[in-house]
Amino acid sequence: MVRYLYLDDEDEATIRPYVEAVRDEGEILDIQLESPRDYPGQIERLGQDGYDALILDLRLDVFWKGIGATSGHAGSPVNYRATTLAQELRTRAAEGLCKDHPIILWSMEERLRASYNRDDTGHDLFDLRCAKEDLLVPSRAAEVARQMLALVSGYSEIRELCGGEGAKAASLKKLLGLPPDADWLDPRIETYITTHDAPMPVHDYARFVLRELLDLPGFLIDEGLLAARLGVDRETSRHWGELKRHVTSVAGYSGVFSSGWERWWAPLIERWWRELPGDHGKLRGTSAEERVRTMRAALGLEDLSPSSPIEPSYSTRFWTICQALQRPLDPRDGFLVADADLHPWHDRRYVSLKAVLSGRLKARGLHVDPLDADRARAAFSRARRHA
Amino acid sequence: MRRVQARGFRRERANDLRRLADELDACRLLRDPGPLIAAAAQCEQRGTLTRQREETWSYAISRLTFADLPRNALFNLRPEDASDLLLTLDVDASGLCLPDGCLDDPFISLSVDIVVEGLSVGTGHELVCAWHLDRHKDPQSRGNSGEGTAVDADRGAVHPMYHFQYGGRRVWEKEDFGCHMLLEPPRFPHPPLDVVLAIDFVLANYFPYQWRDLRADNDTYTSIVARYQKRIWLPYAAATASAWSLPGSGSPWPASVLWPLLVG
Numbered sequence: 001m002v003r004y005l006y007l008d009d010e011d012e013a014t015i016r017p018y019v020e021a022v023r024d025e026g027e028i029l030d031i032q033l034e035s036p037r038d039y040p041g042q043i044e045r046l047g048q049d050g051y052d053a054l055i056l057d058l059r060l061d062v063f064w065k066g067i068g069a070t071s072g073h074a075g076s077p078v079n080y081r082a083t084t085l086a087q088e089l090r091t092r093a094a095e096g097l098c099k100d101h102p103i104i105l106w107s108m109e110e111r112l113r114a115s116y117n118r119d120d121t122g123h124d125l126f127d128l129r130c131a132k133e134d135l136l137v138p139s140r141a142a143e144v145a146r147q148m149l150a151l152v153s154g155y156s157e158i159r160e161l162c163g164g165e166g167a168k169a170a171s172l173k174k175l176l177g178l179p180p181d182a183d184w185l186d187p188r189i190e191t192y193i194t195t196h197d198a199p200m201p202v203h204d205y206a207r208f209v210l211r212e213l214l215d216l217p218g219f220l221i222d223e224g225l226l227a228a229r230l231g232v233d234r235e236t237s238r239h240w241g242e243l244k245r246h247v248t249s250v251a252g253y254s255g256v257f258s259s260g261w262e263r264w265w266a267p268l269i270e271r272w273w274r275e276l277p278g279d280h281g282k283l284r285g286t287s288a289e290e291r292v293r294t295m296r297a298a299l300g301l302e303d304l305s306p307s308s309p310i311e312p313s314y315s316t317r318f319w320t321i322c323q324a325l326q327r328p329l330d331p332r333d334g335f336l337v338a339d340a341d342l343h344p345w346h347d348r349r350y351v352s353l354k355a356v357l358s359g360r361l362k363a364r365g366l367h368v369d370p371l372d373a374d375r376a377r378a379a380f381s382r383a384r385r386h387a
Numbered sequence: 388m389r390r391v392q393a394r395g396f397r398r399e400r401a402n403d404l405r406r407l408a409d410e411l412d413a414c415r416l417l418r419d420p421g422p423l424i425a426a427a428a429q430c431e432q433r434g435t436l437t438r439q440r441e442e443t444w445s446y447a448i449s450r451l452t453f454a455d456l457p458r459n460a461l462f463n464l465r466p467e468d469a470s471d472l473l474l475t476l477d478v479d480a481s482g483l484c485l486p487d488g489c490l491d492d493p494f495i496s497l498s499v500d501i502v503v504e505g506l507s508v509g510t511g512h513e514l515v516c517a518w519h520l521d522r523h524k525d526p527q528s529r530g531n532s533g534e535g536t537a538v539d540a541d542r543g544a545v546h547p548m549y550h551f552q553y554g555g556r557r558v559w560e561k562e563d564f565g566c567h568m569l570l571e572p573p574r575f576p577h578p579p580l581d582v583v584l585a586i587d588f589v590l591a592n593y594f595p596y597q598w599r600d601l602r603a604d605n606d607t608y609t610s611i612v613a614r615y616q617k618r619i620w621l622p623y624a625a626a627t628a629s630a631w632s633l634p635g636s637g638s639p640w641p642a643s644v645l646w647p648l649l650v651g
Binding site: 183184185186187188218219266267270271274282283284285317331332336344345347348371372374375378379382 | 394397398402405408409412415418419420421422424425427428429431432433447449450452454455470471473477479504508
């Protein structure tokens, strides 16, 4: 059984639906509720054994109605937030004073927007952030349950592979499920490990893999991007599952956290495409229709439908997705999203003109990159004139 | 070349592409360096062996997109209402893993497309301007002229081994050519361009002020370009000079007049 300890200052009746929604999706997942204690007492409690990972509500200092019955203590209102607690735990783990556990943030969406999203300083402390409201959607609850289990097993794997003597590049490849002779991985990813003389805390390795490889597209891409690059409409293609399984066998990510984050290696997908039989062009340069025709012929998967563009006039040489509409997009028809702190191996993200015109960007926290601002303004003006 | 050396050869070239991507991204001359990073990963992978069991390298870059074209590149633009211009570069290249200083042909295959696409504001029609450079797939060594030029075996046309021509697939697949007529010839002999030299060519022609600043201020960029000029243009120049058995010095033509992109 994987045990998560969940600290929240709200009353049990309010938060129990979220807990049960997730717990019911993970057979071996147990979530134990507790109210926050005074700071020294809380630190002491978290230094004890008895749990594998931690869930924190963002604002532990708002409501205090207690979960005294489950925690066995009277409790009292606290004046610290999750970020404060998480920072202390990470520091203590780095110093070897306590075990390094996965830490997850659960909070109401409005509080995430009002407080957490505005302050960058705490963003590296948590392995996963969830809006509580989303947990009531069964598919999201199932995904979060998988991720929570993957985090615990992943931390364990990292501890085994990278702790103790200092990791080498070979350890990183092993961590990422790659053979030692995988010769296409950007060396700047490997040097993240090899430039550190002493072993890093487990949560630092975890943060690197989660943030720089799994969350942001680049060498690893998610299912939405996979479908876009293969030009396939997932909703209408009965053979999508079979195609996905086939591509997974040659390019699937099997490294740490893979049971919670389904990803594929972009360079291996391109290599797989090049080796497909038939006279076909480069994956990036062909239309969705041509890609689907090639795969039908090469793999015998007849029930694959090409994705449709967001607008009939847009190209079908999909390579990315519109971040606002979450639909396949040829970057030619999009505008760069302003993204700070990208590493060289990260893909640039785009939004479509349709999304720009719809005014949906701000609500999603998206802004057009200054490099594309003039183009966006000109396209916006043209569209308005023709409307 | 031995396998271990070939691995180092490919890694060095892959890292040059990554460094180039960094430098261009920092100057915001590339809209998206992704295709260069992907090409680096591909270049580093072990390629197919030739029939003689020789090691090879390759990459295929599709639609490397540059920043918006500056106004000074749009001088004499026609039609005048062309707008929303986007310049992309495609490079397909492969070659043997050859040691530095080798004067053999550096490529097994090469295809470069420089494409500028836009829209006519007045008509809404798509506009395209495309230049294509490639390595002739089946060069004949001597034609009847005795001048040593390659000849197209099918049509008898002069077909220099490395040549530039207007058009390419992106233009030929269009249906509306306005008052323009497309023909395959002429094919201009031109030194080959890998992606490094193709990028330098594009910047020199379409981003001239930024290119001059880059050449003047950025040692990393300039040294990468110089290295690939030597690897790719020196064999070509040596082959050209061998027609007259001339050394480089003593020529009435300063090299910079013939090769304005040369470094130093």
